[in-house]
Amino acid sequence: MASQTTSQPILLQALRLDDARALLRHDAQNSQQEAGESNTDYLQRMIDGLCELSRKDPLTGLGNRRHFRSLLERSIEAVARSGESVLLLMLDIDHFKAINDTHGHLAGDQVLQAIANCLTRCVRPVDTVARYGGEEFAVILPNCRSIFGQAVAERIRQTIASLLIPVAPLLDIQVTVSIGGAYAPEWVRSTADLWIERADLQLYQAKSNGRNQVCLDQPQEISVSAEEKGLLFGHLAMDGTASLETSPGDASNRVNA
Numbered sequence: 001m002a003s004q005t006t007s008q009p010i011l012l013q014a015l016r017l018d019d020a021r022a023l024l025r026h027d028a029q030n031s032q033q034e035a036g037e038s039n040t041d042y043l044q045r046m047i048d049g050l051c052e053l054s055r056k057d058p059l060t061g062l063g064n065r066r067h068f069r070s071l072l073e074r075s076i077e078a079v080a081r082s083g084e085s086v087l088l089l090m091l092d093i094d095h096f097k098a099i100n101d102t103h104g105h106l107a108g109d110q111v112l113q114a115i116a117n118c119l120t121r122c123v124r125p126v127d128t129v130a131r132y133g134g135e136e137f138a139v140i141l142p143n144c145r146s147i148f149g150q151a152v153a154e155r156i157r158q159t160i161a162s163l164l165i166p167v168a169p170l171l172d173i174q175v176t177v178s179i180g181g182a183y184a185p186e187w188v189r190s191t192a193d194l195w196i197e198r199a200d201l202q203l204y205q206a207k208s209n210g211r212n213q214v215c216l217d218q219p220q221e222i223s224v225s226a227e228e229k230g231l232l233f234g235h236l237a238m239d240g241t242a243s244l245e246t247s248p249g250d251a252s253n254r255v256n257a
Contacts, residue, residue: 059131062119068138080187080189086141088182091203094178115137157177161174
């Protein structure tokens with residue numbers, strides 16, 4: 001007979017929650033237990049809030065690198081299953097060190113925030129924008145066919161180049177970005193590292209060509225041998241043969257090999 005355990009009540013006083021509360025307050029989240037809120041519900045809300053913080057870049061509010069890689073892995077799985085066309089863009093602010101050296105690191109932070117907000121406005125709600133690290137951003141664009149990818153990336157580049165970013169009283173500056181992109185190989189289970197590497201190579205090419213431009217790696221054509229087709233679709237051929245045998249006199253059902 002299975003032993004029964006009695007759930008013990010949660011004693012908030014026995015938990016060290018000061019750091020968690022401070023983190024949530026810093027992110028403008030309510031960190032105090034509300035009237036009528038049970039201890040369990042309160043702790044669940046705290047956990048959810050901390051999980052949300054773990055996915056965010058604190059400066060820009062975008063997804064951080066950890067969250068970005070998690071979503072990239074999901075995109076790879078979706079592409080492998082459905083063949084959906086997904087574009088990854090890597091963006092790097094041109095001459096960002098010069099901005100910090102000339103105007104200070106606070107101005108650099110303001111530039112990062114302005115570009116983050118601009119990127120969010122430039123893409124669809126279904127797209128993912130993340131701060132990959134330093135002055136580099138990443139965008140995942142699901143269901144983005146190759147005929148649209150170049151136009152989307154160019155729109156992002158031009159919109160950022162037209163921004164006037166206030167960094168001090170009576171001082172606005174303009175910046176540009178270089179963009180590299182790569183499509184996930186369709187129907188193939190690749191890896192996040194390989195996909196990022198392909199996009200990074202295009203980003204390097206854009207910067208080598210003079211910066212403030214877009215370079216995209218076009219979708220890879222996947223060739224499938226006859227043997228592989230047999231492994232993938234052989235069961236469909238067998239089903240077709242069985243159906244032909246049920247009506248041998250119907251010439252319209254015959255299939256040329």
